[in-house]
Amino acid sequence: MEYNLPLNLNEAEAILQGAPFFDCHITQLLRENDISPKQLILLGSLTTLRYEMKHKIGLLALDKNHYFDNTDYELEVEVENPQKGETDFFDFLAEQDIEYRFAKSKIARFAQKLPNS
Numbered sequence: 001m002e003y004n005l006p007l008n009l010n011e012a013e014a015i016l017q018g019a020p021f022f023d024c025h026i027t028q029l030l031r032e033n034d035i036s037p038k039q040l041i042l043l044g045s046l047t048t049l050r051y052e053m054k055h056k057i058g059l060l061a062l063d064k065n066h067y068f069d070n071t072d073y074e075l076e077v078e079v080e081n082p083q084k085g086e087t088d089f090f091d092f093l094a095e096q097d098i099e100y101r102f103a104k105s106k107i108a109r110f111a112q113k114l115p116n117s
Helices: 009-016 025-032 082-095 106-112
Strands: 046-055 058-067 070-078
Touching: 046 106, 058 082, 058 106, 070 082, 070 106
Parallel strands: none
Antiparallel strands: 046 058, 058 070
16 A cells, blocks of 8 residues: 655755654554554665656656665556546557557555665
């Protein structure tokens, strides 16, 4: 599972320095699963630089991901209609001569690079 919480730079730095988590849907999920934020440990860092562009098939997003000594890229499209979006996306890839390759999520790729994984 992946959960996201938008943070500004000050909030992120405070959490990384050990400040208590503020109340949000993430802390609610932790409470529901009897997990104390103090039990969480930093395993590494994953940074994503995202470029977005509106296109006729939907919102195209090109991500540059950096974690450990690895940098990778992924192209995604956000659409209203998943079936039409999938067809349009594969047509777009063919028009641009881009080969489709299945990719695990960036979190899964990060986890594979963890020491002892």
